[in-house]
Amino acid sequence: MSRFNRIAVIGAGLIGGSVLLALLRRKSGPTLAGWSHSKKSRDFLGGFHGIDVCETAKEAANGADLVIIATPVDKIKETFIAIAPVLKPGAMVTDVGSVKASVLRDASILPPTVTFIGSHPMAGSEKAGIAQAKADLFEGRLCFITPSGKENPEALSDLHNFWQDLGSIVRNCSAEQHDAIVAVTSHVPHATASALMLAVAQAPQFDITAAGSGLRDTTRVAAGEENLWVSILLSNAENVVSGLSAVEKNLSALREAITAGDKEKVAALLKAARLARQSLDPPR
Amino acid sequence: MSRFNRIAVIGAGLIGGSVLLALLRRKSGPTLAGWSHSKKSRDFLGGFHGIDVCETAKEAANGADLVIIATPVDKIKETFIAIAPVLKPGAMVTDVGSVKASVLRDASILPPTVTFIGSHPMAGSEKAGIAQAKADLFEGRLCFITPSGKENPEALSDLHNFWQDLGSIVRNCSAEQHDAIVAVTSHVPHATASALMLAVAQAPQFDITAAGSGLRDTTRVAAGEENLWVSILLSNAENVVSGLSAVEKNLSALREAITAGDKEKVAALLKAARLARQSLDPPR
Numbered sequence: 001m002s003r004f005n006r007i008a009v010i011g012a013g014l015i016g017g018s019v020l021l022a023l024l025r026r027k028s029g030p031t032l033a034g035w036s037h038s039k040k041s042r043d044f045l046g047g048f049h050g051i052d053v054c055e056t057a058k059e060a061a062n063g064a065d066l067v068i069i070a071t072p073v074d075k076i077k078e079t080f081i082a083i084a085p086v087l088k089p090g091a092m093v094t095d096v097g098s099v100k101a102s103v104l105r106d107a108s109i110l111p112p113t114v115t116f117i118g119s120h121p122m123a124g125s126e127k128a129g130i131a132q133a134k135a136d137l138f139e140g141r142l143c144f145i146t147p148s149g150k151e152n153p154e155a156l157s158d159l160h161n162f163w164q165d166l167g168s169i170v171r172n173c174s175a176e177q178h179d180a181i182v183a184v185t186s187h188v189p190h191a192t193a194s195a196l197m198l199a200v201a202q203a204p205q206f207d208i209t210a211a212g213s214g215l216r217d218t219t220r221v222a223a224g225e226e227n228l229w230v231s232i233l234l235s236n237a238e239n240v241v242s243g244l245s246a247v248e249k250n251l252s253a254l255r256e257a258i259t260a261g262d263k264e265k266v267a268a269l270l271k272a273a274r275l276a277r278q279s280l281d282p283p284r
Numbered sequence: 285m286s287r288f289n290r291i292a293v294i295g296a297g298l299i300g301g302s303v304l305l306a307l308l309r310r311k312s313g314p315t316l317a318g319w320s321h322s323k324k325s326r327d328f329l330g331g332f333h334g335i336d337v338c339e340t341a342k343e344a345a346n347g348a349d350l351v352i353i354a355t356p357v358d359k360i361k362e363t364f365i366a367i368a369p370v371l372k373p374g375a376m377v378t379d380v381g382s383v384k385a386s387v388l389r390d391a392s393i394l395p396p397t398v399t400f401i402g403s404h405p406m407a408g409s410e411k412a413g414i415a416q417a418k419a420d421l422f423e424g425r426l427c428f429i430t431p432s433g434k435e436n437p438e439a440l441s442d443l444h445n446f447w448q449d450l451g452s453i454v455r456n457c458s459a460e461q462h463d464a465i466v467a468v469t470s471h472v473p474h475a476t477a478s479a480l481m482l483a484v485a486q487a488p489q490f491d492i493t494a495a496g497s498g499l500r501d502t503t504r505v506a507a508g509e510e511n512l513w514v515s516i517l518l519s520n521a522e523n524v525v526s527g528l529s530a531v532e533k534n535l536s537a538l539r540e541a542i543t544a545g546d547k548e549k550v551a552a553l554l555k556a557a558r559l560a561r562q563s564l565d566p567p568r
Binding site: 048144157172180181183186188190191193195197198199200202203205206208209215218219220222223224226227230233235239240241242250252258259266267269270271273279280 | 483500
């Protein structure tokens with residue numbers, strides 16, 4: 001992390017806040033600047049010794065060697081525009097958004113004197129906000145970094161080391177690959193949990209006292225802030241729509257087999273699902 | 285529990301095994317008989333002092349004041365047929381199946397000298413089998429009992445007390461009401477989790493290393509034994525099919541709003557889902 005003497009974090013929710021807390025822990029770490037659109041979060045940041053809490057994103061980015069944009073996905077473009085004029089030549093800019101292709105396109109707004117490489121630390125939660133932030137949030141968690149292929153290998157390596165120093169398991173792939181992968185493992189499950197929760201809540205027979213751990217786990221992510229998720233789903237629309245169609249197809253196959261009383265077919269579908277689910281967890 | 289001097293548990297998986305363990309804990313409890321179709325489970329039961337492990341269901345039921353059928357749902361009818369000839373006049377028979385209307389119909393096979401009332405302790409798990417059994421499994425968990433309305437109120441009260449003594453929160457309703465309720469809170473979430481898991485595993489971009497807690501939680505129940513679940517879904521087909529149609533409808537509404545880039549519509553759907561999901565958890 002030696003190359004980054006001053007690091008600015010723009011946006012201080014769960015991820016931005018956790019980056020700041022993780023960096024604060026280091027003994028001879030970089031100087032830190034932070035900004036949040038929320039006065040409450042800025043006040044929260046002000047409570048930590050060692051964070052230069054700024055009044056604007058531009059002020060925070062000014063003079064930083066590494067600028068980390070940790071706003072919701074739909075605010076990243078306007079943040080690029082806001083900070084572009086003050087970025088230090090040679091600075092690195094990254095973001096932590098859950099989609100990467102649209103952010104990479106928007107990053108073309110940035111001056112050619114800076115390097116942009118997208119990041120996606122997979123450490124989100126349905127519990128958003130800086131109050132949930134923790135210094136060890138990234139430890140052992142996957143972090144995608146999504147080079148365009150045009151950057152200096154040294155810059156890529158600096159960003160790699162930055163996330164690795166925070167405990168992340170870093171993985172490089174293209175922004176497009178990233179978006180296709182996380183659609184399947186994160187965005188489609190989120191949208192499906194939301195649709196299930198809606199269907200359950202709309203059912204006239206829904207009885208909250210009969211809700212057990214199965215329903216709770218299956219729908220947990222649907223408690224996430226819609227403001228974060230709307231922009232994620234819309235920015236990755238093509239992959240998400242194709243994944244949701246696949247879920248609908250499987251649901252209707254299962255429903256039709258149940259309607260037909262086709263025991264073998266229902267068993268085959270449930271068995272394939274069980275084997276796939278069991279393969280997610282390492283054997284003990 | 286005083287009325288039940290001898291209790292037989294037929295089928296020794298998670299639920300049956302846990303009933304036996306809970307009853308064993310009692311100092312001056314009833315005498316216990318147990319049977320499982322599996323030699324391994326019978327041997328396991330044989331390891332506990334105080335359980336009369338039988339070679340057949342009939343032998344176990346013989347002379348019991350309370351017979352608890354804890355086999356998979358699709359084996360309950362044949363168990364009724366097997367035990368009917370030996371049931372003690374005045375005995376009570378119950379089952380612990382996840383569907384109740386079809387079991388109640390099948391119970392008409394039983395002699396008129398016994399009382400049948402269905403039970404459904406909601407304490408299942410994707411981890412089935414007697415090795416997962418625990419004496420406190422029912423503590424604080426909901427247990428439905430589903431009287432037909434024709435039984436002696438005293439018999440109903442005896443069964444109520446039995447489950448309450450095991451720590452359950454007991455709730456009475458008709459078998460039809462029960463099946464409609466659990467379709468929504470358990471069977472439809474299970475089938476949806478299975479369909480999601482299938483869609484995820486089939487996706488060419490599926491990458492197991494990117495699977496996080498969101499995907500794991502959303503699909504956890506899909507790891508359940510298909511042999512148990514096929515008969516549950518088929519025995520409650522009408523309710524399950526109607527619930528799955530509702531999930532498909534909500535999924536397609538969400539997919540169409542994403543395809544159209546309709547930010548307000550996507551936000552409204554996700555917000556309604558968030559509020560519904562948050563209402564499942566009591567505020568802290």
